[in-house]
Amino acid sequence: MEVRLNKYIAESGFASRRKAEEYIVQGRVLLNGKVVKNLSTKVDPFTDVVYVDDIKLKLKEKIYFLLNKPKGVITSTADEKNRRTVVDLIRTSEKIFPVGRLDYNTTGVLLLTNDGEFSNKLTQPKNKFKRVYIATIDKDLTEKDKEKLLSGVYIEKDKGKFLSGVQTKKRKGKFTEISFVKENNYKIVKATTVEGRNHFVKNMFSSLGYRVNELGRESFGGVTVKGLREGEYRIFTYKEIKKLMDNS
Ligand code: URA
Numbered sequence: 356m357e358v359r360l361n362k363y364i365a366e367s368g369f370a371s372r373r374k375a376e377e378y379i380v381q382g383r384v385l386l387n388g389k390v391v392k393n394l395s396t397k398v399d400p401f402t403d404v405v406y407v408d409d410i411k412l413k414l415k416e417k418i419y420f421l422l423n424k425p426k427g428v429i430t431s432t433a434d435e436k437n438r439r440t441v442v443d444l445i446r447t448s449e450k451i452f453p454v455g456r457l458d459y460n461t462t463g464v465l466l467l468t469n470d471g472e473f474s475n476k477l478t479q480p481k482n483k484f485k486r487v488y489i490a491t492i493d494k495d496l497t498e499k500d501k502e503k504l505l506s507g508v509y510i511e512k513d514k515g516k517f518l519s520g521v522q523t524k525k526r527k528g529k530f531t532e533i534s535f536v537k538e539n540n541y542k543i544v545k546a547t548t549v550e551g552r553n554h555f556v557k558n559m560f561s562s563l564g565y566r567v568n569e570l571g572r573e574s575f576g577g578v579t580v581k582g583l584r585e586g587e588y589r590i591f592t593y594k595e596i597k598k599l600m601d602n603s
Contacts, residue, residue, distance in 0.1 A: 356473065356600060357397040360384065363405060367412040378407055401593045417470040418449050419591040423580035424465040424572075430456045441465060445588055454478060455551050455575075463488075463572035464580050466591060473596070477576070483549040484576040484599075485531075488556050491569035495541035496533075500563045504530050504546070510558040528552065528559055545573070 358366070364375035364384070375384075382390050385406040386398065398405060405412045424430070428439050430453045441453050445467060454466040454474045468474060477484055507529040532547040546556060557567045573579060576599045583589060 356476065356596070357399050358472075359394075360386065360391065360396040360398050360405070361394065363398045363400060363414070364407060364412060367405075367414050369407055369410070369412055375407075383408055401596075416449070417473070418447065418451065418468060419470065419473070419596060420445055420447070420451065420467045420588050421578065421580065421583070421591040421595075422465045422467060422588040423583040423585050424457050424462055425585040426460045426462055429459055430465065441467065444586060456553060457572060458554065458557070458570065461570045461572065462585055464575045464578055465572070466575070466578070467588075468591075476600070478551055480549075480551065484551075485547055485549055486551065486575050487545060487547045487573045489536060489569075489571045489573055490544050490546060490556055490560065490567045492542050492544060492560055493566040493568055496535075496544055496565065497541075500565075501533050503563060504559055505533060508559060508562045510552075510555070510562050528555060530559065 360379060361372045361375035364370055364378070365372040369375070370378065376394055378384050379394055379396070380392060382392055384391055386396060387404055400414055400417075422441060422444060424441060425444075428441055428444065431440050432442050432452050434440055438459075442451060445451065449469045451467045451469050452474070454468060455478045457463065457465055466477070476482060507527040509525040510528045528548070528550055530546045530548050532545075534545045535541055536543040536545055546559075548555065548559075552558075556570060560567050578591075578595070578599055
């Protein structure tokens with residue numbers, strides 16, 4: 356996740372982006388020991404070392420956690436009904452927030468961070484990170500419906516502004532892969548999508564008359580919660596972040 360040098364300098368609190376550009380052009384900025392005057396130079400915040408004059412810059416600490424979300428916890432930083440949130444499960448003094456959203460009773464992979472740019476990158480639809488879900492549905496998924504889910508179904512009423520006021524329109528969604536977790540069991544479905552819309556999996560199935568009774572996210576961009584029990588978490592490392600970014 357490289358950033359432009361002037362942005363990096365501004366994020367360190369040393370100077371505004373405009374001032375930073377002046378320093379760069381004046382040859383006062385060293386990147387990994389070398390003077391850089393090119394304004395489009397990019398910096399890897401995790402590995403590069405930047406000095407302005409003789410001062411080594413340091414970014415505000417960014418922190419990343421990987422949680423195996425349990426049931427009965429809301430994916431938010433606070434709840435008006437005082438229910439437990441995913442942030443309550445993590446011991447840190449940093450102001451972190453969840454990356455995207457899992458429903459109250461959905462389990463599995465959830466990242467949390469104080470890095471807004473990282474979060475945006477992962478959740479922006481155009482970046483198409485793969486999400487793999489295991490859904491237990493209330494009746495056998497037929498072959499015909501499986502094909503429909505793969506080719507696309509209308510799932511939600513989207514609020515859009517039109518000249519005549521606010522109207523609703525339905526938008527299509529689709530899974531990119533569907534398989535069954537157990538042989539001869541057509542109720543436990545592994546479904547892959549690049550979509551992050553709220554309640555996406557449930558809405559997909561309910562559009563064809565199925566109810567999702569259990570839902571777990573097995574992976575996000577290749578990241579799994581292997582080794583973590585439900586409710587457990589660990590630091591998500593810079594190395595893992597790099598690998599995840601390569602998976603988009
Ligand atoms: N889709 C859903 O319906 N719920 C989730 O929690 C995640 C994806």
